[in-house]
Amino acid sequence: MLSCLTYQTKMISKFTSKPLEHLQEETTVLRNQVRVGGVSVQFVSVDSAAIALLPPLDQFQVEMGVPDIAIQVEWLPELPVSPARQLFDSGYTWRLYDAGSELRFDFFAPAFGRLPYKRLLINSEFSRARLQMNENSFAGMTRGPSPLEYPLDELLIMHRLTQEKAIELHGVGIVGPDGASNLFVGHSGAGKSTTARLWSSLHDVEILSDDRIIVREDRLRKDKIREDANRIFMYGTPWHGEAAFALPGRAPLQRIFVLEHGHGNVLTRLTRSEMVAELFARSFVPFHRHEYVDSALTFLERVADSVPCYRYCFEPDERAVERILNFRD
Amino acid sequence: MNHEISQADGKKPYEPPRLTTINLRPEEAVLSHCKTGTGGGSALGNCHASFCMSIGS
Numbered sequence: 611m612l613s614c615l616t617y618q619t620k621m622i623s624k625f626t627s628k629p630l631e632h633l634q635e636e637t638t639v640l641r642n643q644v645r646v647g648g649v650s651v652q653f654v655s656v657d658s659a660a661i662a663l664l665p666p667l668d669q670f671q672v673e674m675g676v677p678d679i680a681i682q683v684e685w686l687p688e689l690p691v692s693p694a695r696q697l698f699d700s701g702y703t704w705r706l707y708d709a710g711s712e713l714r715f716d717f718f719a720p721a722f723g724r725l726p727y728k729r730l731l732i733n734s735e736f737s738r739a740r741l742q743m744n745e746n747s748f749a750g751m752t753r754g755p756s757p758l759e760y761p762l763d764e765l766l767i768m769h770r771l772t773q774e775k776a777i778e779l780h781g782v783g784i785v786g787p788d789g790a791s792n793l794f795v796g797h798s799g800a801g802k803s804t805t806a807r808l809w810s811s812l813h814d815v816e817i818l819s820d821d822r823i824i825v826r827e828d829r830l831r832k833d834k835i836r837e838d839a840n841r842i843f844m845y846g847t848p849w850h851g852e853a854a855f856a857l858p859g860r861a862p863l864q865r866i867f868v869l870e871h872g873h874g875n876v877l878t879r880l881t882r883s884e885m886v887a888e889l890f891a892r893s894f895v896p897f898h899r900h901e902y903v904d905s906a907l908t909f910l911e912r913v914a915d916s917v918p919c920y921r922y923c924f925e926p927d928e929r930a931v932e933r934i935l936n937f938r939d
Numbered sequence: 940m941n942h943e944i945s946q947a948d949g950k951k952p953y954e955p956p957r958l959t960t961i962n963l964r965p966e967e968a969v970l971s972h973c974k975t976g977t978g979g980g981s982a983l984g985n986c987h988a989s990f991c992m993s994i995g996s
Contacts, residue, residue, distance in 0.1 A: 700971040761970040768970075780967065797964050887961040894968060 643677060644670040645858070646763075647778070647824030647845040649770050652677035653741075653758065657685065660743070660757050666856040667763065667848045679770060681730075681739045683757050689716075689729050689744045698898035703761050706898060715765060722747045730762060736770040764849050767824070768894050772902040775909050776826030778894040782806045782851075783818035783844045783861070791861035792934060793823055793844050794922070795892045796869035803853035804926045805869065810855070812931050817855040818846030822894070825863060825913060842916050863917050867934070868892075872923025875933040885919040886910045 642661040643652040650672060653661040660683040663671055694707035694714060707714040712733055716726035727747035732739035743757055768778050781795035782802040786809070796802050806820035824845040846857040868880070868888045880888060886907065895906040918939055924930040965971075 698969075700969045701966070702971040704970070764970055798967055884959065887959070891961045891963050894970070897969065 641674060643672050643674050645672045646670050646767050646847055647771065647776065648826055648828065648860075649679065649767050649774075650675065650677040651679045651681065651763075651766060653681050653683055655683035657683065660685075662756065663758075664756055666850065666854075667758065669856065670848055670858045679737055679739065679766060681741050681766075683741045683743065685743045685745050688746050689726055689742055698896075700761075704765065715762070717762065728757060728762070730766075732766075732769075736766070736773060739766075760849070764822070764847075764894070767847075769896050769902075771824065771826070772896060772899075772905050774826065775912065776824060777889075777906050777909055777913075778822060778824050778847070779889060780821065780892040780894070781823045781866075782820045782855070783823040783846060784809050785816040785818070785859075785861045786935065787813045787815060788935070791844060791864050793825070793863055793866045794869050795823075795866060795889065797892060800869040801871060801924065801926055802869065803851040805924075805930075806851070806853045806855050808926065808928065808931055810853075812928055813935075816857065816859060816861075817853075818844060818857050818859055818861070819850055820853040820855040821851030822847040822849040827909070827912060842913055863913075865939070866913075866917055866919040867922040868919065870921060870923045871926075873925060874923070875925060875930050876923045877933070877937065878921040878923075880919045880921055882911070882914045885914045888921075889913070889919070 637656060639654055639656050640658055640661050641652060641654050642663060643650060644663065644667060645651070652674070655661050692709075694709050696705060697708055697713070698706040703718060705716050705718070707716065709731060712731045715730040715732070717728045717730075718724075718726055722744075725744065725747065727744050729742045729744075730739055731742070741757055741762070764778075771777060779793070779795050780797060780802070781793050782805050783791070783793050784806070785791045794802060794805050803820045806817050809815045810817055824847055826843060826845065828841065828843050842863045843860045844863045845860040848856045850856040866885070866889070867877075889910050890907060893906060893910070896902045922934075924933070
């Protein structure tokens with residue numbers, strides 16, 4: 611259910627660097643805000659469909675406030691072709707360009723041919739952006755587009771995390787019946803969704819996601835400041851896997867397991883360097899700037915210093931769950 | 940020889956560095972597949988509903 615709020619143009623001007631200046635003063639604009647992995651994103655548009663939140667992202671909706679990222683969504687008859695240096699090509703769904711003071715993400719799909727169907731222009735701090743939708747691309751279509759849909763939303767958060775002590779990992783986050791919170795990371799096919807289904811079928815657990823987890827260092831509330839006041843948390847995300855688990859909660863991260871199919875449910879403690887490498891190989895990091903990669907590796911070292919990590923060669927049945935529940939470091 | 944001396948001194952024996960290769964999955968890491976999404980429920984179902992038509996592994 612869309613529950614966006616309406617404000618007059620003047621009221622949103624403090625949230626955007628170029629706040630809808632072309633609109634008439636009496637034009638009503640709509641806003642919506644979500645928070646994923648501790649990063650808040652606010653969308654502003656005159657078009658209600660442009661800021662609509664579809665499941666499961668609607669679970670991540672939050673109260674309006676000053677966001678970490680503010681995005682103005684607008685429709686253009688066509689997206690202008692302007693020369694820009696290409697920084698990265700994902701090989702399929704998106705390309706990144708250097709647009710002077712901004713970065714430009716162009717999004718492609720076979721249905722729209724060689725022209726981008728939408729474009730994101732964002733500043734280098736990943737805090738202010740304009741999302742331009744190509745009207746030509748959608749002419750005559752019965753289904754309206756959802757401007758926020760994958761991969762734009764995930765790319766946004768993934769890039770913003772480079773500015774913070776955080777990283778997105780390919781994994782399933784499970785808060786167990788005893789309150790212990792474990793993160794199982796793995797490539798596609800390693801058994802993440804299978805693990806999520808197993809745990810949820812056997813125990814009363816909270817599964818934050820069965821495919822994408824954000825790990826970040828957060829300060830605890832002021833009344834709990836101690837030497838270990840900064841702790842590593844895992845957050846659920848809307849980007850779920852085949853088992854479709856996606857929750858907006860978070861939990862202090864206690865252990866990490868690198869999933870591998872094997873025999874006997876064998877746990878092997880990883881060294882610090884092994885852990886950093888294995889987690890990096892299962893992370894979502896913008897590779898087009900070495901600073902982002904350096905930031906990710908530095909943060910993973912911090913995680914390795916705080917959270918034990920094991921390789922888990924498992925067989926996908928209930929014994930694999932019991933092995934973890936009975937495991938002591 | 941050096942190894943034995945180290946043990947006699949109570950120091951940790953020298954271990955030569957090991958080189959381990961960790962394979963990346965670039966096609967997964969750069970979101971070039973449409974495996975998951977926020978637009979329409981489960982991962983695979985969303986891909987069909989989305990304008991991104993490539994279903995990831």
